[in-house]
Amino acid sequence: MDINILTVFILAIFVGFEIITKVPPTLHTPLMSGSNAISGIAIVGAIIATKVGGEIGTWLGLIAVIFATINVVGGFMVTDRMLKMFKRK
Amino acid sequence: MDINILTVFILAIFVGFEIITKVPPTLHTPLMSGSNAISGIAIVGAIIATKVGGEIGTWLGLIAVIFATINVVGGFMVTDRMLKMFKRK
Amino acid sequence: MIVAIPKEILSGENRVAATPATVKEFLKNGLTVQVESGAGNHSYISDQEYTDAGATIVEDKTALFGGADIVLKVNHCVEGEASLLKEGTIFTSLFQTTKEIDAVKALADKKITGFSMHLIPRTTLAQKMDALSSQSNIAGYKAVLTGASHLGVYMPLLMTAAGTIPPAKVMILGAGVAGLQAIATAKRLGAQVSAFDVRPVVKEQVESLGAKFIEVESSSDDGVGEGGYAKETSDDYKKRQADLIKEHIAKSDMVITTALIPGRPAPILIPKDMVEGMKPGSVIIDLAAENGGNCEVTEQDKIITAEGVIIDGTLNIPSSMPKHATQLYAKNIATFINYMVKDGEVNLDMDDEIISGSMFTHEGNIVHEPTQHALNQ
Amino acid sequence: MIVAIPKEILSGENRVAATPATVKEFLKNGLTVQVESGAGNHSYISDQEYTDAGATIVEDKTALFGGADIVLKVNHCVEGEASLLKEGTIFTSLFQTTKEIDAVKALADKKITGFSMHLIPRTTLAQKMDALSSQSNIAGYKAVLTGASHLGVYMPLLMTAAGTIPPAKVMILGAGVAGLQAIATAKRLGAQVSAFDVRPVVKEQVESLGAKFIEVESSSDDGVGEGGYAKETSDDYKKRQADLIKEHIAKSDMVITTALIPGRPAPILIPKDMVEGMKPGSVIIDLAAENGGNCEVTEQDKIITAEGVIIDGTLNIPSSMPKHATQLYAKNIATFINYMVKDGEVNLDMDDEIISGSMFTHEGNIVHEPTQHALNQ
């Protein structure tokens, strides 16, 4: 395994730990929702999976694409809807 | 160039930006001093340089080792001395 | 029905039982109001103001009393007044029924329905009618002002070019309504205030006003009885408590006493020897003077100096602040009357705690236990 | 040198010029102190306490005056006292030299060196000797207490079961030392306080006590002269200012006036018609009564009621708080004397602002300009 990819992994964890420090309670749910949408990055994997595979891989990949797209599209949209509510008059 | 090393670089910068958020003024100098000692990491480069080189490289490397060691040893020691002062009675 | 507001005849009484505002309330409730001419003078209310509010001014006291269905006064029924009333009239005032036995008898004989504002139960609901509270509150406030005027020293701490003036030490004995207001007022003026009362709940109330509650700290070395109670009522405890109070009084610049026990003479909290122990120039305001005083040396309605200590036994202190005393009392009594009156008619609901509780004569009988008791003695 | 402390003979004067504490200070500075028997009675200081501090008690006034090098009093030199003094004696008291011209002459004739505590310069350094400040401060404090006692209403805002009591409105005219202390005390009691003074610096001081300073807002529509000044002294401005004050006074429950102009009669700030405009039962405490009063209706040393308004012109208010009034005055005068005395000897340094400034007679001459001026008129 490439050492650099491990380094990337470790540094990314650090960044993840550090960027979230203080979050007002009202933002707990939107932040959760937004970060959930980001975890839809699995879509990249899903796209790649469709190509690699034999039969099973392709079909699993398709379902994965659907799932991940729901996560991404739904996630960002729901988050945005929540955040719209907070706008101060 | 390896993409991962670039990724590492970018992530490291993010970490650097994120870890320092609020520093009480009394710690400004010690923190500066401590992080200065870390920049003595050039010592690693210096060690490597001694090997690579022809004549010039080696000698430049030696001076670099001396410089970097001063930075590292002096840096950490001075930082520690400063921090010792803050200990509450 | 006609509500009559006579002029008070006890000397030194500046209050009156109605204000233009309460007159309006009566009218709104379907009653008619007659006010004796000049009744409001001492409270800075002119006859004109009553007329403007809708009352009729009556010059003749006999006519006023004789024609009234409800008579509202501040003081109890003074000699001769009872005889002017017609049978069945409702008479309401601040009436110390166990003390003014003769007046009670006169009312009972005339078959008057007598209510005393003294007897209104101290419940949350009845607070709007609680004249004892409203008048005690004035007494507590005024006591501090009078005391501070008597004092030869400043109340607050002052650090000046000519030296540091320590804050006056004020001690309040009895922290009921008057005592609490005295605490608040003395604190406002910057004094160091401590207080004592026999009721233990009062401690929290005293402290909620930022004053110190004087109490013997339960020494932990000699075991404590069930929940600490046994010990605290022990003789030793009582003695130490008394010593502590004595000690505090000796250091005080001003002592205000308000301790009362309903229906009984006021307890003596400051015997003569304690007065002797006080600093010359210090002041005692005895708000219990009317009931015999909490200080042994107090003389009713007099300001005396004994052993260099100024002892003020002035009676009827609320009357010295007539505008607000009248305003509050009138509101209390009007709330009470309007509570009984529906659409212009009185409804004596004997099941009602407030109505039955504050009634002392009815249809020729004395219906208040303790008053009956006092009569029999 | 002998310092003599006579008993005050003006009626109603409870103060005295020394306390046991200041006696000790004199002794430490090498002086001898003689106190007239009973001098401290009204201030609750016994002869014994003076003796304990190191003073000698003298029964005979003539002997006391005749033997003294320095005589310290509270009041000016009352009839007969001057004749008892020996030539060259230093006499110091609260002396209104422009008013008590005869007494000044008597002292000058006797070649007495006279100092008045009234004339001590109002500098930062001299504040320890500033008896005017210490006594005015008492007056301001006491004025509020007396006023509140006269009032028919509460000072603070109270929201009670029998209705909401609005805070009393108190207006202070003249915000020197007495006025500022009156503001502070009235605020302590919870009143709504506003104040006015002719000196513009006072605005900040009034506001620093949390009270409102009454002033005409400079309307921006009609152009402002150099830095706003021209306009503010215009007749229109003055008129609007007067109207504003009148308006405030009409709404006030209590007005305390303290306005003085050194060496001149007090300005009339409340003419009769303003009194008429006030609510019945409201109160005016005129601290300027001694100098003629700020209220036209004020009668010196009397409490009167005019148009339903109580007007208190009581004189010598500090004397009604004798313990502290004496303590502070004695400290002021002792600081002044000890300032002049080095090792038991008086050193009259005429270059010293404080010494020369407060001297009014010396070696047979009247050395104080305005006094000289008053004498010539």
Added chain:
Amino acid sequence: MDKLFIANLLYVAAAVLFILGLKKLSHPKTARNGNALASVGMLIAIVATLAFYGEIDYKLIILGMIIGSIIGALFAIKIEMTQMPQMVALFNGFGGGASALVAAAEFYSRTGAGETTTFLISTIALSVFVGTLTLTGSLIAFAKLQGLISGQPIVFKGQQVFNAIMAIAMVAFAVGMVLVPVNIYMYFLGVVILAAVLGVTLTIPIGGADMPVVISLLNSYSGVAAAATGFVLMNNGLIIAGSLVGASGLILTMIMCKGMNRSLANVIFGAVGLVQEDASGGAQQQMNIKSYSTEEAAMILDAAEKIIVVPGYGLAVAQAQHAVREVADFLEGQGKKVLYAIHPVAGRMPGHMNVLLAEANIPYEQLKDLDEINPEFEDCDVAIVLGANDVVNPAARHDKSSPIYGMPILDVDKSKTVLINKRTMNPGFAGIQNELFGFDNSIMVFGDAKQMLQQLLKDLKDL
């Protein structure tokens, strides 16, 4: 430069956008922006993959993406605001599921091609395990919140032990996958099934107020799953984004736990629900008491514009007059309107509240008596009741049997939210319970008034 390099470069750009997006998402003012940034990042990542990742079955993918988009968008648009939390749970489950599916796809194709390095198999096992657990756990959370199954914690005896055994078994299967290639498909299936069961059994004992914490934790898991998948595919984008979400989700979970005064362990091991039950099962006679932290109270106040403070005897007992003024000053400084409602019999003597508030120098103009203030509650956002009880007891209005029936009270319940501070559920002077505390718009913040207000001020400043 080769295509993969470009793709990777774009992944890094996407990652940077994710980082910035998450940062902004945690500040109220920039949150919406942050979400937009993150979504742009996602777009870049997707485009990069489609454009530079070589032979892909575009038709299939476009089909899948269209289906997914429609479903996702429909859900997101149709859902009601109150159902947001379960939506997040559902989406999250899909995300976890996708990771697991990708890993599974890789598993079949790579093992089919004979690749069985320890690294590959173990990352696949991890991805499948975490992904599947996330999927089933999220579905349970969704079902609970949506009311499909009971929202109450469901517990049974030996649950912890059962879970532990399952977890151990699953790890054993995973180890088996690596060590015993012969049975690899069987073991794989075992891992999938056990992970699915674990997802259910770990989530089912949690309920009520703790659900958000669980969802947040599951969100963190889905990040971990994505990262693991990233290692399977050796894909930078997945690794960075996945570990970002994994780490930040964990932090968020911990922040949420702290806000509820719980430890994370408490939540993970399903003990949460039990504690919760104890606290609410007390003497409150059917009242549904909502106890909030000062932090949450601060958020509520932050959103309010008109606030009415109702002081009572408890404020005096706590001597909190200065503290309340500080809080009010701060709120006014933020442009809010603050009034004080003084009930005529609040406290223990006439004018008790006046004495108290005068000491703290609260301007008289802000003090309103009963008649003045009662109409004001209608359009008041938050009424803060501080140590008052009898004077805000609605029983006085309707309960003829109540000893205080007929007394006029402060109509705090008319305001949008009633924030009540007292130390316990004990009654006040009149000795009677107060139904107000259980009203839908009532919120309790327990504690001594002074301490509570001081903490509240701190929290307000920290927002």
Added chain:
Amino acid sequence: MDKLFIANLLYVAAAVLFILGLKKLSHPKTARNGNALASVGMLIAIVATLAFYGEIDYKLIILGMIIGSIIGALFAIKIEMTQMPQMVALFNGFGGGASALVAAAEFYSRTGAGETTTFLISTIALSVFVGTLTLTGSLIAFAKLQGLISGQPIVFKGQQVFNAIMAIAMVAFAVGMVLVPVNIYMYFLGVVILAAVLGVTLTIPIGGADMPVVISLLNSYSGVAAAATGFVLMNNGLIIAGSLVGASGLILTMIMCKGMNRSLANVIFGAVGLVQEDASGGAQQQMNIKSYSTEEAAMILDAAEKIIVVPGYGLAVAQAQHAVREVADFLEGQGKKVLYAIHPVAGRMPGHMNVLLAEANIPYEQLKDLDEINPEFEDCDVAIVLGANDVVNPAARHDKSSPIYGMPILDVDKSKTVLINKRTMNPGFAGIQNELFGFDNSIMVFGDAKQMLQQLLKDLKDL
């Protein structure tokens, strides 16, 4: 696994320690620990290089490290506490120098070996440029602080233009290195020389209180140099640690600028010194006024144990009685002793301060009059003078010509630190200047007393 992999793994471990170390260094309680962690990280990095990086000239290196250690240790031990800042500057210069030297060594050997890829040459140019600039800049900073050259800002006409031209020239040389390999050595020399000059000319116009900011910035630069060197050597350890330091150093620099109310641009472009001069050249007649931010004041108070508050008329004007109580309450809550010194003539009427402080309910026991408090200043850590002036004017003690000569004053100057708050340098009631403000142990915090105290409270809580 191959050796390089192990070395790289250890570098990552070292980087993690650096990160944790820096994090801990920014909190007072963990700072020392953090420093230790970072030094362990460095040890790991060094050992990893020595052990796993293949053929190295151990003898030479050990020699170099011994020499360096001795010099570094001697400096670190011998130096006085007051000289710490210049020490940091010096060490930092060496660090930057080392990076430049390594890059130079690589330059000679790699170009010697015929390697001249754009990437290599440009990273070398960057490393040499930043490293050299750091070296000379740091040396100037050291010299200034050590008093070897004037600490005052040194400015000349056209400085900015000169610097700009130099910078452009240097970039041109660097581009030359990449594009015109023939003249590469000449261009290289040009870069080195120009960088050295730029280091001097950029640092020299800065002086006084701004030096720490410059050192911090140079520290950030040395990180950048190390990172650039890392790219030259394709070494993970250097890249991570270097960019960490570069980024965190920049953040720290910005924090420091913010604390001084300056923009970073202001510092970098040497305009700082000029502004500084204006501020101190005013009407203060030779007094050396130290103006602190509330944040710094908060730190000073944080370290104090006994604090005496000295209120004056200004406190009343600002109506800051409640604010001062809040601050005092907070400090007491931290176990500190707080007293109030009431001068008899503070304010504008007898007892003015008493009225004021009573309003804020400050306990009488804490108020001390002149005679009581003056002996207390001796062992007082901080005296906070709030809007008082005449009553703390030491001229009253010694200056016979002063109108207040002879008045007893509060001996605030006897305490370790005197923190004075007022709005301007205007005099008080007596109309005279106050020499106290220029005392060595005096610190001014300008502003309205109420606002200042509110900010101070916030800063105290943020510590």
